[in-house]
Amino acid sequence: MAHICELLQVSDQPVYNWAKSYRTQGLAGILDGHKGGAPRKLSDKLVDAAVQIAQQLHQRYLDAPSFSLERLSVWLKKRGLSYKRGRRSLKKARCQ
Template sequence: MKQRRIQKRHLLGQPLTPDEVLMLTELSRNHHYPDYRRRAMALLALNDGQCVDDIRVCLRVSDQPIYDWAKGWRDKGIFGLLIGHKGGRPPKLTDDMLDYAAEVARQQPLTRAQIAAHVRERFPDAPSFSLDRLGAGLKARGLSFKRTRLSLKKKEMSCVFDALSTR
């Protein structure tokens, strides 16, 4: 029985230009993040005619990311390849929570713990968060907190004013 040869469609849309090959080669060698290097290697292998299954085995990924990377390249070029570095858990303090905390902090002078209590009252279902994260979020919004102390000069000055007022 004669085997039918299936012609592969070009996943990248069209073959890469020499400039694109050079750019992807440099990206695969020098990018800071290993996942971007892996994406560039996959696109270069697709351009060379490698099948998705061989690339998947070589790069130790499933086949779906390779199709996603090729689609990103077809749709947006290099920008489609570089977006998507979205690792990690979602933040505990959302933008709405931080905006509310900044609003509360601007209304009256409060400590971070007091601001956190206001935020917890307003958002009771929110996960617990640390005061350091709250402080960092407020600092990013232009607010900073300094510990207030009673200086000796103020105490001395109040003693002087008290002494003058008793005369």
């Protein structure tokens, strides 16, 4: 196991997952790719709309400098246009 993990440069968990998928579904279980994780937040339609808006802004303001998405994120946060996920405390409530 250690040799395989070192060779593929992954931890042991993906290798165990691949082995289980192979045992239960055969080769198709490995070739299906990643199935986990959260769903995408933006649909293709929303991404296309955002691209159109960006293109329109670029056409309207030809002298505007280019910028990264990270910088845009900072500017939007400064204007209150961000979402901060509420986190639950990991501390257990004291029993009294």
